[in-house]
Amino acid sequence: MKRSPRDTEASLRKISRRSLVLGGVQLGAAGILGWRMRQMQVEQADEFRLLAEENRINMRLIAPARGLIFDRNGIPLAENAQNYRIVIVREDAGDVDLTIEKLRQLIYLDPVELDRARKEIKRRSPFVPVTLTDQRSWEDIATVAVNAPALPGITPDVGLTRNYPLDEDFAHIVGYVGPVSDYDLSRIDDDDPLLQIPKFQIGKTGVEQKYERTLRGSAGARRIEVNAAGRVMRELGRDPGDAGGDMQLTIDSKLQNFVEARLAPALSASAVVMDTRNGDLLAVGNAPSFDPNKFVRGISVSDYGELTNNKYRPLSNKAVQGAYPPGSTFKMMVTMAALDAGLLNPGETFYCGGYHTLGNRRFHCWKRGGHGWVNLEKSLQQSCDVYYYELAQRIGIERIAETSRRFGLGERFDLPMSAVSPGIMPDKQWLFERYKQNWRVGDSLNAAIGQGYVLSTPLQLAVMTARLASGTRIEPRLVKSVDGVEPEPVGIEPLGFREDHLNYVRRGMFAVGNSRRGTAYGSRIEAADKRMAGKTGTSQVRSVVVRNQDVPWEERDHALFVGFAPYENPHLAVSVVVEHGGGGSAAAAPVARDIMLFALNDGLPPLENYPSSQRARIGESLSELNLRQNFRPTDRADRA
Structure with missing residues (x-):
């Protein structure tokens, strides 16, 4: 059927309107698209360029070189290999x-x-x-x-990995590093991204742990190009970051090695050597020790089991963690308390018949037959217990405790070593708060001879001896410098005791090792310019008194000795504790004498320093010690 001209014209008008609408929509869409493209390419170009770069280029952290640790003479103790x-x-x-x-x-x-x-x-x-x-x-x-x-x-x-070239000698001082664990992350408040690097090493014990942030340094970074899957294609740039700070300790590595070697035959022992002039710790020895290098990569289960199951506790830093009854080394504190309170005349004597009676109980002297009439000097020289029972009953525990704290007992020293113990210096309040008990006179008598509740560490005993020798409130110091910068010197205050009172005690300590009836006469130093003053001690670990050779090792008495030298111009103090070693005169004093002579001679001493009857035996025993001979200085700027 043929369409009329009118129908054809109407149809053309409809198509024209639709074309205009469609064309308008298309033109609008093209305009919006063009506007958006212009916005992205021009106005937001920098933003999208940055996003594209971040997708193409990644930043990866670089672990910095860990700071090195040296002894006082520049010998490396912890290095990067x-x-x-x-x-x-x-x-x-x-x-x-x-x-x-x-x-x-x-x-x-x-x-x-x-x-x-x-x-x-x-x-x-x-x-x-x-x-x-x-x-x-x-x-x-x-x-x-x-x-x-x-x-x-x-x-x-x-x-790079951590290496400890002197291994066992400094295990308890420097400590060791190990991979970051989930436990580490849970217990430290540290958001450093370095800790997220797999197998990144941090300090676990000792100086390595206490100065972790100083030694760690700051992270570096490298820019790498990656593909869409994150695969590394090439490295574009590198910033190594800042290495950790170097540290220098006060320890003398040669003396430290001798101390470790000399303690080894004692099975379980510790010793501290301290400079009485500035508080520098020159040696902090423990026996047995362990190789910290085994912990760096992760110690095996069998090796760790051998260390933890060893009854001599090689992992324990006994010099600062071990708290022992100080035995007769504590008698100087009782003497100083009585003198300072004006309750003792140095020439006054007490009679020792072998025991002291308190009520219906006898407190025995170590010498069953007694010492007879005893004055201050003789009481220290022969370590008469009855003399100190009398003093303790006269002055009371409060004066004893106050005096002892002034000498450093019962104090936790701020040193960068793990688990430094404060020991125990008891008084009436302490006993009541701890055990809800009242202090009795018998407790004071036990404390007077370094037994009962009194506990001291070898470090505290060394500080006590240094303060006795110097008359000053000397503080122990382990860190000599950080990145070559030494801490500001701190003024050393007098202890506040009369010099003549200190001299009475010093003379008594001199008689201990230099008088024929002194308890340490067998461990005397013959060289007149190196003579040592000291005090032996024996502390019981059981209430029943029996001979040490009749009981197992774990039940034997601890042996102790403290001393300073040279007597006329003291600058060194030493303390030695031999766990379950028996008597202090037999087990601890000879060790302390050898350590003191090595320190005074800066090496193995000439045999003329020893009594003539002992020289052959001592020469042979010293030659058998496992000493390091090659101590090499190092350039502190040399970073492996």
Whole structure:
């Protein structure tokens, strides 16, 4: 049917309107699209360029070189050693098991270490490098490099790891580092991103732990180009960051080595050597010790079990953690308390018949037959217990405790070592708060001879002796400098005791080792310019008195000795505690004498310093000590 002209015209008008509407919509859409494209390309260009760069370029943290630790003479105690390691990238290796088997045919791989690496490979993305083995020799690295075409995905690498060149000598002082654990992250308030780096090492004990932030340094960074999957394509730049600060300790490594070697035969013992002029700790020894290098990479279960199950407690820093009854080394405190209170005349005598009676109880002297009439000097020289029972009953525990605290007993010293103990210096309030008991006179008598509730550490005993020798409130110091900057010197205040009172006690201590009836006469120093004043001590670990040789080692008495030298111009103080060693005169005094002579001579002493009858035996025993002979100075700016 033929359409009329009118119908045709109406249809054309409809098509024209639709075209205009459609064209308008299309034009509007194109306009909006053009406006948005202009906005993105011009107005937001910088923002999108930054987002694109961040998708293409990543920043990776670089662990800084850890600060080094030196002794007072520049000998390295903790350094950074090159760590040669072998890594594998799973996606490049193809058949991982086959590739590892090829590697095992070239170099030895520890099964335990390899098992740990296999688990790590499964957890990580296929393009992330995983360490198969570390601490390898250069020969192993060279072998892998030469055979690289046959070992797809395996690459030799190098980094830094902590090393302790003097190993056991400084294990309890410097401490050690180890990988960051979840436990570490839970107990420290530290948001440093370095702690998130896998296997990043932090200080676990000792100076390494206490000065962690100083030694750690600040992170560096490297800019790497990655593809869409996050795979590293190339490195674009590197900022190594700031290395940690170097530290210098007050310890003399040569003396420290001698102390460790001299204590070793004692099975379980500790010693502290202190400079009485400035408080520098010159040696802090413990026996037995352990190798901290084993902890750096993660100690094996068997090795750790041997340390924790050892009854001589090699992991314990006995010099600052061990709290022992001070025995007769405490008698100087009772004497000073009585003199200071004006309740003792130095020439006054007490009669010792072998015991002191309090009510219906007898407090015995160590010498069953008694010492007869005893004055101050003789009481120290022969360590008469009855003399101090009399003094304690006269002056009371409050004066004894107050005087002892002034000499450093019962005080926790602020030193960068783990678990420094405050010991116990009891008084009436302490006993009531601790045990809800009232103090009795018998408690004072026990305290007077360093028994009962009184507990002291070898460090505290060394401080006590240094203060007796100097008459000043000297404080122990372990850190000599940080990055070459020494702390501001602190004025040393007088203790506040009369000099003549101190001299009475010093003369009594001199008689201990230099009078024929002194308890340490067998451990005297013959050289007139090096003579030592000291005090022996024996502390009981059981209430029933029996001979030490008749009971197991764990039930024997502790042996103690404290001393200072040279007597005329003292600048060194020493304390020695031999756990379950028996008598202080037999077990502790000879060790202290040898340590003191080594320190005064800056090396093995001439045998003329010893009594003539002992020289042959001592010369032989000293020659058998396991001493280090090669102490090398180092450039503190040299960072391995």
